[in-house]
Amino acid sequence: MSVLLQGLLYIVLAPILGGLLSGFDRILTARIQSRVGPPILQPFYDVGKLFSKEQLLVLKSQSIFVIGLLISMIITGALFFAQQDFLIVMFVFSLSGVFLVLAAYQIGSPYSFVGAERELIQMLAYEPMILLIPVGVYMAIGSFSIQDILNSPDPLFFQLPGIFFGYLYVLTIKLRKGPFDLSASHHAHQELVKGITTEFSGPNLALIELAHWYENILLLGIIYIFFAPWPVVAVLVAIGTYALEIFVDNSFSRVKWDLLLKSSWWMTLILGGGNIVYLYLVKQFPALFSF
Amino acid sequence: MSVLSKSPWVIHYDGSSCNGCDIEVLAALMPRFDVERFGIINTGNPKHADIFLITGSINEQNIGIVKNIYEQMPNPKVVLALGICATSGGIFKDCYNVYGGVDKVIPVDVYVPGCAVRPEAIIDGVVKALGILEKKREQDCGGNCSCSGEGAC
Numbered sequence: 276m277s278v279l280l281q282g283l284l285y286i287v288l289a290p291i292l293g294g295l296l297s298g299f300d301r302i303l304t305a306r307i308q309s310r311v312g313p314p315i316l317q318p319f320y321d322v323g324k325l326f327s328k329e330q331l332l333v334l335k336s337q338s339i340f341v342i343g344l345l346i347s348m349i350i351t352g353a354l355f356f357a358q359q360d361f362l363i364v365m366f367v368f369s370l371s372g373v374f375l376v377l378a379a380y381q382i383g384s385p386y387s388f389v390g391a392e393r394e395l396i397q398m399l400a401y402e403p404m405i406l407l408i409p410v411g412v413y414m415a416i417g418s419f420s421i422q423d424i425l426n427s428p429d430p431l432f433f434q435l436p437g438i439f440f441g442y443l444y445v446l447t448i449k450l451r452k453g454p455f456d457l458s459a460s461h462h463a464h465q466e467l468v469k470g471i472t473t474e475f476s477g478p479n480l481a482l483i484e485l486a487h488w489y490e491n492i493l494l495l496g497i498i499y500i501f502f503a504p505w506p507v508v509a510v511l512v513a514i515g516t517y518a519l520e521i522f523v524d525n526s527f528s529r530v531k532w533d534l535l536l537k538s539s540w541w542m543t544l545i546l547g548g549g550n551i552v553y554l555y556l557v558k559q560f561p562a563l564f565s566f
Numbered sequence: 567m568s569v570l571s572k573s574p575w576v577i578h579y580d581g582s583s584c585n586g587c588d589i590e591v592l593a594a595l596m597p598r599f600d601v602e603r604f605g606i607i608n609t610g611n612p613k614h615a616d617i618f619l620i621t622g623s624i625n626e627q628n629i630g631i632v633k634n635i636y637e638q639m640p641n642p643k644v645v646l647a648l649g650i651c652a653t654s655g656g657i658f659k660d661c662y663n664v665y666g667g668v669d670k671v672i673p674v675d676v677y678v679p680g681c682a683v684r685p686e687a688i689i690d691g692v693v694k695a696l697g698i699l700e701k702k703r704e705q706d707c708g709g710n711c712s713c714s715g716e717g718a719c
Contacts, residue, residue: 301602310600317605323569324616327703329640331613469611476613476640 278422282357285492286349293488294318296495300521307525318484325481333382333474340378341479347371348486352493358422361409368405368493371486372398379471390470394458396532400539401445407547408497411438414554425503432501437550439501443516444542448535449494451487452520454527455535570616570642570703571696573605577615579635581668582658583622586682587649591619594685601689612638617695619688623651623658624665636672642702644675644695648688653677 298315305312314320332338351367354360372394379391413419415434416427424431432439448455459470467473472483495513502509530538557564580588595601595608609615612635624632636645647668650656655666668674675698678691 305600305602308597310597311603312600313602313605317573320569320572320605324573327568327570328616328642331638331640469609469614472614473611474613480614 278357278359282353285352285356289352289489289492290485293492294322296491296517297488300517303518303521304525307522318488322481322484325476325484326478328477330477330479332479333384337378337382337474338479340374340381341475341482344371344374344378345482345486345489347374348489348493352489352496355421355493355496358420358425361412361419361421361424364421365405365409369398369402371490375471375483375486379474382474384474386468386473387471389467390458390473393467393532394471396536397448397455397458400455400536401448404441404445404539404543404547407543407551408438408442411435411547411551411554412500414551414558421500424500428504430502430504434554435501435550437546437553439498441542441546441550442497443519444546445539446494446498446516447520447523448539450491450517450520452524454523454530456524456529457532457535568700568703571700573607574616574692574696574699575607575609575614576617576619576692577609577612577635577639578619578621579632581620581622581628581632581652582625582664583649583651587621587652587680590682590685591621591648591688594688599685599689601692604693606692612636613640615639616643616699617692618643618645619648619692620645620652620668621648621683623655624668624671625661625663626665627663629665629671632668632671642699642706644698644702645672646676646678646691646695647674648678648680648691649683650679650681653679656681 295315295318297318298313301317302312302315330338347367348371351364351371354367355364376391376394376398379387379394382388409419412424412431412435415431416423418424447453451459457470459472460467472480475483495517498513498516499509502512578588578591593599595606612618616639618636618639620632636643645668647653651658652668653674655664658664659666665671676691676695678687680687
């Protein structure tokens with residue numbers, strides 16, 4: 276299968292898989308709370324409904340940023356699944372986060388503004404770890420290309436366990452799960468009204484949700500590359516990770532922003548930084564580690 | 567039935583209720599009744615909501631707030647007056663500061679009487695409101711419902 280086709284497949288299939296994943300998420304959450312929960316297609320009903328609603332705009336330009344968010348998210352994922360350069364993928368990924376913050380910032384509504392501020396703090400918390408992944412990958416296999424990662428004989432996980440677990444820690448922030456769900460208050464619908472998405476209604480809100488589905492599939496794809504030589508294990512680990520995130524989401528109350536920032540930076544430093552220092556020592560002084 | 571009635575998101579506002587009806591609204595949202603089975607989600611944001619639940623009568627203090635919430639909701643939308651105070655003013659009808667029921671200020675689609683209104687009645691009212699939501703959507707589209715919103719029709 277050509278890499279171009281894989282990129283196109285992502286563009287077509289990611290919203291379907293992402294929506295199903297979201298439906299699975301809501302059912303599992305309901306079961307944890309002793310409820311029956313919605314049908315698995317509920318996220319599609321929600322997005323379909325939002326598209327059929329009236330578009331209320333505070334500023335016309337807010338649509339542009341939302342479309343920017345969706346397009347940059349699709350480009351990120353398509354580049355990733357078309358096995359391009361990992362570093363470029365991560366930079367475009369950051370851009371999509373910036374679009375959402377700008378969309379919420381410019382409106383001037385206090386709830387939207389606080390949501391955007393918190394989203395920036397979340398970005399501060401997760402970006403260092405996200406950027407350490409390509410660094411670690413380069414030190415392990417000497418290339419940023421995702422094609423080379425997929426062709427490497429051994430799973431990256433054995434060289435980058437620290438980076439993998441550090442990534443799991445910040446993944447909670449990226450998936451907008453508790454205890455780190457500060458900016459959008461995905462489950463606590465009353466807190467901050469709806470944070471960063473307060474001022475978006477109808478089709479714009481549907482586009483933000485769609486971008487989130489694309490993002491979730493990409494995030495699970497990054498887990499896949501840690502176990503790339505064993506595809507079945509990799510898919511199982513990705514699904515298991517998502518289930519774990521749902522359990523964590525339902526087990527912890529929300530933390531304050533300073534704990535979020537401090538804990539993710541410490542995790543990044545200890546797990547991510549420690550892993551990279553270890554890799555450096557192994558590559559530079561192999562004699563030290565040949566017992 | 568379109569997707570509209572499969573995902574009704576509600577917003578709840580307490581007018582000048584004694585809190586009896588509010589507690590019943592929250593009871594209807596708890597795991598025992600599990601309204602998320604029908605896709606119902608309690609949002610705190612009028613811009614995301616389709617159904618406006620009001621408990622309690624309208625008075626001088628909240629008249630502007632109720633109008634504001636109603637106007638911030640995107641079309642199509644329905645309003646439910648929950649409890650006897652919201653439907654007609656109830657025992658507070660003759661108070662000097664009370665205007666009366668919610669329909670004095672904004673158009674009400676479903677009246678759910680009761681003091682306090684039962685969770686089963688609330689869910690029944692919301693299900694009835696879904697039919698009205700469908701009709702409103704068809705009116706908005708002028709019978710041509712293949713088009714999406716955004717004033718395209």
